[in-house]
Amino acid sequence: MKKDIIIDFNHVTKRFKLYKNDKKRLLGVFSKKVPYKEKLAVRDVTFQVARGETVAFFGRNGAGKSTILKMITGVSYPTKGTIDVRGRVSALLELTSGFDPELTGRENIFLKGQLCGLLDDEIKSLEDEIIEFADIGEYIDQPVRTYSSGMRARLGFAVNVNIRPEILIVDEALSVGDKEFRSKCLDRVNEVIENDNVTLLFVTHSTSTAKQFCKRGIYLVNGQLKYDGDIDQAIALYEDAGKAAKRRRRAKKELALAEAEFARTGSEEARLKMEEAQKKLDKARAMIRELNKVGSEQ
Numbered sequence: 601m602k603k604d605i606i607i608d609f610n611h612v613t614k615r616f617k618l619y620k621n622d623k624k625r626l627l628g629v630f631s632k633k634v635p636y637k638e639k640l641a642v643r644d645v646t647f648q649v650a651r652g653e654t655v656a657f658f659g660r661n662g663a664g665k666s667t668i669l670k671m672i673t674g675v676s677y678p679t680k681g682t683i684d685v686r687g688r689v690s691a692l693l694e695l696t697s698g699f700d701p702e703l704t705g706r707e708n709i710f711l712k713g714q715l716c717g718l719l720d721d722e723i724k725s726l727e728d729e730i731i732e733f734a735d736i737g738e739y740i741d742q743p744v745r746t747y748s749s750g751m752r753a754r755l756g757f758a759v760n761v762n763i764r765p766e767i768l769i770v771d772e773a774l775s776v777g778d779k780e781f782r783s784k785c786l787d788r789v790n791e792v793i794e795n796d797n798v799t800l801l802f803v804t805h806s807t808s809t810a811k812q813f814c815k816r817g818i819y820l821v822n823g824q825l826k827y828d829g830d831i832d833q834a835i836a837l838y839e840d841a842g843k844a845a846k847r848r849r850r851a852k853k854e855l856a857l858a859e860a861e862f863a864r865t866g867s868e869e870a871r872l873k874m875e876e877a878q879k880k881l882d883k884a885r886a887m888i889r890e891l892n893k894v895g896s897e898q
């Protein structure tokens with residue numbers, strides 16, 4: 601690995617087995633004969649991240665963003681390929697992850713710190729800062745299972761961002777919590793990036809937030825890496841694809857309406873509407889094909 605490469609994601613594929621139900625899933629652990637469908641969530645994805653880089657991941661729902669981040673965090677493993685991570689990772693994945701619900705907030709701070717390899721003294725010195733940042737009052741000494749989802753997010757964020765990570769992974773975590781807390785979080789992320797040379801991997805559907813933090817963008821389509829480079833270019837591809845998909849949806853709806861009208865009336869007007877809608881649909885489909893091609897040349 602090159603000197604300052606902190607994450608080496610090398611030809612990684614992740615395949616999920618989808619069983620018909622939980623019983624079949626359990627049986628599947630013991631026997632290869634239980635039928636299942638396969639889902640390729642990540643397809644032969646390769647990228648490297650250097651220390652201090654800020655990378656945003658874009659893609660529609662189900663594109664594979666969270667799956668990639670979970671593998672970097674180590675909570676999930678690749679089916680094929682290798683992942684090399686050289687640094688302390690702190691991850692804000694889906695909100696429920698990482699805490700023991702039976703322990704109090706304060707105990708969870710210690711648990712998380714220990715999991716990240718900090719010594720008890722180091723955690724002690726960070727404890728006040730974390731509690732102050734979370735700002736959840738006396739709930740800090742209550743079990744986490746009694747927290748509201750916003751409170752859990754607050755504690756999660758406070759712990760992860762203040763624990764001095766080398767790699768900070770934020771997956772949609774900033775879309776919860778109230779506005780004031782969100783902006784406090786964003787400020788803090790900015791601080792750690794600037795002052796501590798933290799490497800940031802960031803997933804959000806808000807392109808403006810991503811641009812605020814990240815210089816590099818990775819765009820995924822259906823588990824495949826379509827683009828890796830300049831953030832503006834990645835956003836443009838992602839947004840164009842979104843627009844094209846929207847056009848296709850609208851044209852399909854228009855076509856269905858026109859077809860129904862034609863079936864009912866048989867009128868020339870309805871036939872023309874049908875033709876028009878079909879043209880729009882073809883155009884949207886061509887656009888999507890074109891966009892997919894552009895990406896795959898990268």
Ligand SMILES: Nc1ncnc2c1ncn2[C@@H]1O[C@H](COP(=O)(O)OP(=O)(O)OP(=O)(O)O)[C@@H](O)[C@H]1O
Nearest residue numbers: 616617639641659660661662663664665666667668
């Ligand atoms: N544990 C799992 N078992 C089976 N399939 C899974 C599992 N986790 C993810 N998948 C599937 O893998 C694909 C990628 O999911 P992933 O959560 O990585 O998408 P994403 O890009 O994070 O989407 P979103 O924007 O909705 O968060 C999806 O089709 C999803 O249904």
Ligand SMILES: [Mg+2]
Nearest residue numbers: 665666667771
């Ligand atoms: Mg996700």
